[in-house]
Amino acid sequence: MIRMQAVGLRYPGRDGPEVLRDLDAFVPAGGFRWLLGPSGAGKTSLLRLLYLAVRPSRGRLDLLGTEIGAADRAALALLRRRIGVVFQDFRLLDHLTAFDNVALPLRIAGRPEGQIRADVTEMLRWVGLHSRRNVHPPALSGGEQQRVAIARAVINRPSLLLADEPTGNLDDAQAERLMQLLKELNRLGTTVVVATHNAALVARHPAPALELEAGQLVAGGGAADGGRRADRGQRVDG
């Protein structure tokens, strides 16, 4: 569940206008949203808000039932474990193998090593990287790195999955496979927000969209106090 009420974001120490202004939006639990808009519209900033890399400078943001402005650091850390993120530049740790990169969220959460091994092995099989599990990211292709990033994002069965241009490095077949994966997770109840420029992809998988322009939502916010709408209509079709 994502709820924004009059949310604004100005990066600390930087003067000038807010990067995000007066955002009002509601995405129900289990919803799917495209996040659209031209470069510089604030898509990445909005995602940074949603994966708690920054706190809103004004307004109220509720994520998965927690009011971000009122939460302390420890609570935010626990909340981040319920949010999976596929970064545009993957942000893998080069000194760790593919296996250890995928295992990282579980280790941070303090899971037992035996369970970690089983889960990560299964996840790497699922994304087709089991044979590459002991390879470090610099030796992986772009597409392989992206699959590691996706595996890492979903290994903890997140309640909220955010993806920033996740198909940027993939060919059409791989992009389609990724979409099937995201839709499958969405079907299992994960709230999914995908930022993309790929109009063809959006056209193939129609779903409600949050549209940003110059830091403001121009479409798709829905009423911030929209309550519980029927989830079915919010999910991605196709």
Added chain:
Amino acid sequence: MAEPRRRWLRPRGADDLGLRRALADRALPLLVASMTFLAALSAAGFVAASAIARHWQEGAAASLTVLVPRPGEPAAEPGRTRRDAALAVLGGSPALAEFRALADTELADLLRPWLGADAERMSLPLPAVIAVRLAHGAGERGADLDALAARLEAAAPGALLERQDVWARRLAVLARSLQACAGVVLLLVGAVAAALVAVATRAGLAARREAIEIVHLLGATDAYIAAGFARRVTWLAGLGGTAGAITALPILLALGLLALPFLRRDIAAASDPAALAGAVPPLLWLVLPALAAAAAAIGWLTAQATVRAWLRGLP
């Protein structure tokens, strides 16, 4: 499937942050080793100063000499010689551990270097000499000795109390000042070591900023990240501390052997086999491992504080 066994045994929170390359693994132990070496020398100074102060308190400051001129003449009190009267006064004083009048032959032995072998035949009017050992702590109570001198003067007018407590007290004050200096040096060395660790940790934070941000975004708590740094820094600082303490040991042994004859009369020379064992005061055998442990503790505390303060910059 022959997965390496270490996967199963992988310690929790092993080097997820890639600190093995980010934290100066040569410079930090080397610097901490130097600091520990300096600390060991000042600790040795501290221990030595206290040993010397104690030695003076128990030795020089605790002994004095009473001279009674014309010892054979009758004292004011009837039926006693002046020597007996003085001894009676000393016997009634609780501040004395023991006292003993030197026999005439002992006096002659003392005078022989100056007067030659025939001193006894010269019938010199020699005073009675009484060697006195003060009870523990009495040397510091000057008032007791003043009262004792007054009573001696009353019992045997002209009797002299030769006191060494004044200069011994001054030496003790000097020793305590040296001790204080050594203590200040120890504290300073600790502070400098903490500053070094803080600088090294900040450098590590800067080098691994990207990894820390990623781990932070994956839900790591401040404690998790700080523990990763603290583990590594504690290991490096403990390594340096141990090396520094071991390096200091032979030098302390050598210094201890040089100081030994001043502190222990039963061991005459450094070549004595008993000397090596006793050269380093027992306290130092505890201090050296304690310094290595302190280096590790300073590393842990400083790394924790530095990393947690830095992490406050992240939401």
